[in-house]
Amino acid sequence: MVDELDEESAEIRDLYAEAGVALYLAQVLEHGIVNILVLADMLSLKEKARTERVKPTKEKIAEYVAMAEDAEERHYKRTMGNLLEKLYELKIEFPDGLEALLNQGLEARNRIAHRFFRERALEIANHEGRLVAIAELKEMQDVFNKADAPLDKIFRQIAIKLGLPIEHFAEYERMYTEAARAGGITEKELQNQLGNLCTGG
Numbered sequence: 313m314v315d316e317l318d319e320e321s322a323e324i325r326d327l328y329a330e331a332g333v334a335l336y337l338a339q340v341l342e343h344g345i346v347n348i349l350v351l352a353d354m355l356s357l358k359e360k361a362r363t364e365r366v367k368p369t370k371e372k373i374a375e376y377v378a379m380a381e382d383a384e385e386r387h388y389k390r391t392m393g394n395l396l397e398k399l400y401e402l403k404i405e406f407p408d409g410l411e412a413l414l415n416q417g418l419e420a421r422n423r424i425a426h427r428f429f430r431e432r433a434l435e436i437a438n439h440e441g442r443l444v445a446i447a448e449l450k451e452m453q454d455v456f457n458k459a460d461a462p463l464d465k466i467f468r469q470i471a472i473k474l475g476l477p478i479e480h481f482a483e484y485e486r487m488y489t490e491a492a493r494a495g496g497i498t499e500k501e502l503q504n505q506l507g508n509l510c511t512g513g
Contacts, residue, residue, distance in 0.1 A: 319439070320439070323439065323442040323443070323446070324436075324442065326446055327436060327442055327445055327446055327449070330446050330449035330450060330453070331424060331428070331429075331449055333449075333453055334420070334424050334449050334452045334453050334456070335424060335425070337452075337453050337456035337457060337460070338392075338417070338420070338421040338424065338425070338452075338456055340456065340460055341392075341417050341421070341456050341459055341460045341463075342392050342395060342421075344460050344463040344464065344467065345392075345395045345396065345399055345463065346384065346387045346388060346395065347463075347467050348399060348402075348404075348463060348466055348467050348470060349383070349387050349395065349398055349399060349402075350380055350383055350384045350387065351467060351470040351471060351474060352402050352470060353379075353380060353383040354376070354380050354474055355470060355473055355474050357376050357379060357380070358474060358475075392417075392418050392421050392422070393418055393422075396414055396415070396418055399414075404466060406462070406466075407462050407465075410459065410462050413455060413458050413459040414459050416455045416459070417455050417456055417459040420452040420455050420456065421456075423452075424449070424452060428445075428448075428449075432445045432448075
């Protein structure tokens with residue numbers, strides 16, 4: 313039987329847990345930005361193909377898919393600040409307040425990743441300071457969640473323009489969740505297995 317934690321140990325555990333959740337949500341937000349940038353790249357390729365009257369052969373489609381995958385890899389190598397710069401360059405019409413939320417998310421992400429525990433080193437050594445730090449981490453989580461939610465709508469709008477079968481998205485998410493819970497499969501393997509949902513296959 314596991315011994316009960318004393319108050320200090322329990323607070324430290326909760327502090328690290330909330331920091332982990334904050335980092336996770338920051339990465340979810342970055343992932344949402346990358347998804348939009350990749351779709352925008354694909355939309356640009358589609359427009360170029362239409363202008364140049366490129367025939368959609370299997371070879372050409374495979375080439376464009378490879379280009380999109382390369383673009384995704386490049387985007388994931390960018391800092392979050394650079395990702396936001398690229399997102400703003402798309403001149404997307406954001407809901408009121410979203411740009412401010414994204415900028416707050418950037419600041420919160422950089423703080424939790426680079427300096428939060430250094431700035432709070434003295435405070436987290438005592439009860440009151442730990443409670444304040446935990447509250448701050450929850451505020452960061454709230455910013456990440458609020459900034460991420462509108463990005464999903466923007467993603468779907470671009471997906472519709474691109475002609476992706478968004479009716480398959482719910483099924484994709486269901487299968488993704490089931491695979492994650494079952495374990496024993498890598499992200500890349502799952503993407504390959506579910507790829508036919510996005511092509512209507």
